[in-house]
Every structure is written in C-alpha cells, then in structure tokens.
Amino acid sequence: MNISARIASSRPLATTAMHGRVEALRNQGEPVIDFSIAISHFPAPGPVLDAVATAIDQQRTMPYTSVVGALKVRENLSAKLRLENHIDADTDEIIVTNGAKQALYEALYVMTDPGDRVIVFQPHWPAYVATSRLMGLTPILVDLPDEITPAFLDTIEPAKVLIINNPHNPTGKVYTRQELEHILAWVERTGMQVIVDESYEHLIFEGEHVSFAALCDWRKVGVVTIFSASQSYAMMGWRVGFALAPKEIVNAMQTLQGPITAAAPYMSQLAAVAAFACGTPGEMMADYRMRRDLVVQAFSEVPWIIMHSPASGPYLWGDIRALTMDSVDFSEELLGASQVAVMPGDALGVPGFIRIGYISDDVATLMDGVRRIIEFGNAYKGVANR
Incomplete structure (x- = not known):
C-alpha cells in the first residue's frame, strides 16, 4: 500500500496521540490519570442542552445548512461579536466550523502558498506547527517573552502570517491591550496578515481579554479571529x-x-449559539480557580519544579529543568511507573517543561x-518523599 509523500513524513498531533495512548491503556484496564489534555468535568451549559433538546422535540428533521452556517446562527454570532x-x-464575514482546528486549517490554507513563512510564538499549541508543515509552510518559532515590546518585535523577520494565541496555551498569558497595540503597529508596518486564536476568551482569572480585531480596521489588515466553544463552555465533544x-x-x-465536511452539524450550530450567549461561565471558572490554586500550592515547595500560577486557561506549565531530565523521558517514565499522563514541553516547542491539564475528574483524583x-x-x- 502506497502512502503519499506529503503525509508519509508527518506524525500524528502529539496532544491527540498521547490522549489516544491513555484511552488504549484505560481500555486495557489500566487506571491512568490523564493530565495530557484538558477535558472538563463540567457538562455543557444548561441553555445549550435545552436548545438542542427543544430542537429535537420540535423540529425532528435536522437540515443541511449553507456551508458557512445557518443565517440565523451567524446573525447571533455577529451580535455576540458586537x-x-x-x-x-x-x-x-463569519463561517461556522467543526472546532477551532478546522478554522485554523482553512484560514492558513487560503492565506498562504507552499513555502511561505508563518510566525508562531513558542511554547505553542501543537496544531499551529503541525498544520503549517502539512501545507508545506515554514513555521518560524519565536520564544514568547514575558512582555511584548516594539524592540522585541523588531528582532523578528516578518513573514506572510503571524499566529497569536490569546489567552495563551500553555502558559496562560493574557496579552495586554498595549502588547496587542505593539503587535498591530508591527504588522501594519510590515504588511503581515494575522490569525488570532481567541478560543480561551472566557477562561481568564487575572487580566482582561481584548480582541485584536477590535483595535484596528481588521478587514484592511487581514485579520482572522478564531473562536471555539470547546474549552470556554466545556463542549469538547461538540x-x-x-x-x-x-x-x-x-x-x-x-x-x-x-468538499471536505460541508457545514458543521446543525445541532452543533444551535449549541454554539446557545453557548456563546452564556457569557463567562462563573461557576465553572470558580471551580477552575480553586483547582489551579490547589495544584500550584502543592508544587510550591517542590525543589525540582517551578509552577507559576497562570492568568488564564485549563493548563499549568511546569519548569522541570532542575531535574536535568529530558521532559519526553520524564513523561514516558511517569506514565509507565506512576500511571499519570502529562504533555512534554517538547511537543509544544520548549523542552524541559511539562503541561498539566488540571480540569478533568474530581479533586481527589486531581x-x-x-x-x-x-x-x-x-x-x-x-x-525524600513528604
């Protein structure tokens, strides 16, 4: 059986591959605790479940919609944006997609040609780099500083597209308005287009989320902004x-x-409207904050890890370089010896770190x-163990 050259050299996305390994182990009866990705223990919001139940009860037949999504759905999403x-x-100017990954793939596909350069700050969500490479693009990986300044940006050679993740996975950084304004001035000066992933817009503990497109003439600059219900509304499987x-x-x-998927499922479109109308999920965020603080406190006196308290998101980003141990080896040996799965920082572009998804299961399991x-x-x- 022949496999195309364009996929033969590719590898499964590291995050989904690790989760798949955990599921396989669990199917074999192994009680693995999975911190490799973030799957909320919360259900989808009540209004989402009610909207879908009502549609099933009253409509019965679920129609195809236009590829971009039903008009009423896009009208509601337009109101959310405003x-x-x-x-x-x-x-x-709105297209409904099967999650953020499809939106990312499509945006990159139509904004670039093979060989173009794409700037990605690291550590990064693995899909940014994997998707770029699948398309024959050249990802330019730039270490994300604590603060974005004009001087920092001027050290980077411009590219065709800049990808921004705000709030940031995995560090939890929330870009300030000033940082976004510095980036805007830079891309306007250099002519780059921008993809902004704002999937975690409601998962903020400290700071304020500012949409990049709200700061500029986003049509003229060429800004694509991606939103997702998966994490902000505990709707991973939708x-x-x-x-x-x-x-x-x-x-x-x-x-x-x-020709790939046509429209997103009608039920998911209805669910999206209900979800994005919910605003910030207060009860869920209070629970996440409690969990975040518990875990950060538990690691605070451990000499071989530095675990900062993130300003946003469902992940913790731990520095284990004091172990002088390869973070891939650490993750593999931890899974084998202790039946806990974490994501090595190598998968996100920065060796020597681990990413922990802390929102799954109950607190005792966490x-x-x-x-x-x-x-x-x-x-x-x-x-000595304590």
Missing part, C-alpha cells in the same frame, strides 16, 4: 467553533470546507495525580 468583543461584523474574517477570506474558506508526579520526581531527584 456586544462582547466590540467588533462589528456582517454575517458574510466540535464547534467559528471564524471571523474579511468576506474574501470567508468565501475562500467556504470553497475549501464545502490531587492523587499531583502526588504521584511529586513522588516520581522526588525519587528521580533523590529527595
């Missing part, structure tokens, strides 16, 4: 998101999406997993 994000957008982009880009994305990580690291470091 009220929450302070962005004016027409319905023909696979629904949407993108805001200039009409010409949306039309091109529609041309690509049509803290049991943390205890196992600490005991494993202590044993390697030669520190």
Whole structure:
C-alpha cells in the first residue's frame, strides 16, 4: 500500500496521540490519570442542552445548512461579536466550523502558498506547527517573552502570517491591550496578515481579554479571529467553533470546507449559539480557580519544579529543568511507573517543561495525580518523599 509523500513524513498531533495512548491503556484496564489534555468535568451549559433538546422535540428533521452556517446562527454570532468583543461584523464575514482546528486549517490554507513563512510564538499549541508543515509552510518559532515590546518585535523577520494565541496555551498569558497595540503597529508596518486564536476568551482569572480585531480596521489588515466553544463552555465533544474574517477570506474558506465536511452539524450550530450567549461561565471558572490554586500550592515547595500560577486557561506549565531530565523521558517514565499522563514541553516547542491539564475528574483524583508526579520526581531527584 502506497502512502503519499506529503503525509508519509508527518506524525500524528502529539496532544491527540498521547490522549489516544491513555484511552488504549484505560481500555486495557489500566487506571491512568490523564493530565495530557484538558477535558472538563463540567457538562455543557444548561441553555445549550435545552436548545438542542427543544430542537429535537420540535423540529425532528435536522437540515443541511449553507456551508458557512445557518443565517440565523451567524446573525447571533455577529451580535455576540458586537456586544462582547466590540467588533462589528456582517454575517458574510463569519463561517461556522467543526472546532477551532478546522478554522485554523482553512484560514492558513487560503492565506498562504507552499513555502511561505508563518510566525508562531513558542511554547505553542501543537496544531499551529503541525498544520503549517502539512501545507508545506515554514513555521518560524519565536520564544514568547514575558512582555511584548516594539524592540522585541523588531528582532523578528516578518513573514506572510503571524499566529497569536490569546489567552495563551500553555502558559496562560493574557496579552495586554498595549502588547496587542505593539503587535498591530508591527504588522501594519510590515504588511503581515494575522490569525488570532481567541478560543480561551472566557477562561481568564487575572487580566482582561481584548480582541485584536477590535483595535484596528481588521478587514484592511487581514485579520482572522478564531473562536471555539470547546474549552470556554466545556463542549469538547461538540466540535464547534467559528471564524471571523474579511468576506474574501470567508468565501475562500467556504470553497475549501464545502468538499471536505460541508457545514458543521446543525445541532452543533444551535449549541454554539446557545453557548456563546452564556457569557463567562462563573461557576465553572470558580471551580477552575480553586483547582489551579490547589495544584500550584502543592508544587510550591517542590525543589525540582517551578509552577507559576497562570492568568488564564485549563493548563499549568511546569519548569522541570532542575531535574536535568529530558521532559519526553520524564513523561514516558511517569506514565509507565506512576500511571499519570502529562504533555512534554517538547511537543509544544520548549523542552524541559511539562503541561498539566488540571480540569478533568474530581479533586481527589486531581490531587492523587499531583502526588504521584511529586513522588516520581522526588525519587528521580533523590529527595525524600513528604
């Protein structure tokens, strides 16, 4: 059986590959605690479940919609953008997608040609780099500083597209308005287009989310903004998101999406409308904050890890370089010896770190997993278990 050259050299996305390994182990009866990705223990919001139940009860037949999404759905999303994000957008500048990954793939596909350069700040969500490479693009990986300044940006050679992740996965950084303004001035001066992933817009503990497109003439600059219900509304399995982009880009994305999946499922579109109308999920965020603080406190006196308290997001980003141990080896040996799965920083562009998804399961399981990580690291470091 022959496999095409364009895929033969590619590898499965590291995050989904690790999760797949965990599921395989669990199917074999192994009680693995999975911190490798973030799957919320919360259900989807009540209004989402009610909207879908009502549609099933009253409509029965679920129609195909236009590839970009049902008009009523896009009208509601346009209103969300205006009220929450302070962005004016027409319905023909919105496309509903099967999650953020599809929106990213389509946007990159229609904005670039093979060989073009794409700037990605690292650590990064693995899909940015994997998607770029699948398309024959050249990802330019730039270390993300604590603060974005004009002097820092001037050290970077411009590219065709800049990808921004705000709030940031995995560090939890929330870009300030001033940082975004510095980036805007830079891209306007250099002529770069921008893809902004704002999937975690409601998962903020400290700071304020500012949409990049609200700061500029986003149509003229060429800004694509991606939103997703997966993390902000505990809807990982619903696979629904949407993108805001200039009409010409949306039309091109529609041309690509049509023969691949056509429209997102009608039920998911209805769910998206209900979800994005919910605003910030207060109860869920209070629970996440409590979990974040528990885990950060548990690691605070462990000498071989530095675990900062993130300003946003469902992940913790731990520096384990004091172990002088390869983070891939750490993750593999931890999984084998202690039955805990974490994501090595190598998969996100920065060796020597681990990413921990802390929102799954109950608190007792969470803290049991943390205890196992600490005991494993202590044993390697030669520190007496506490």
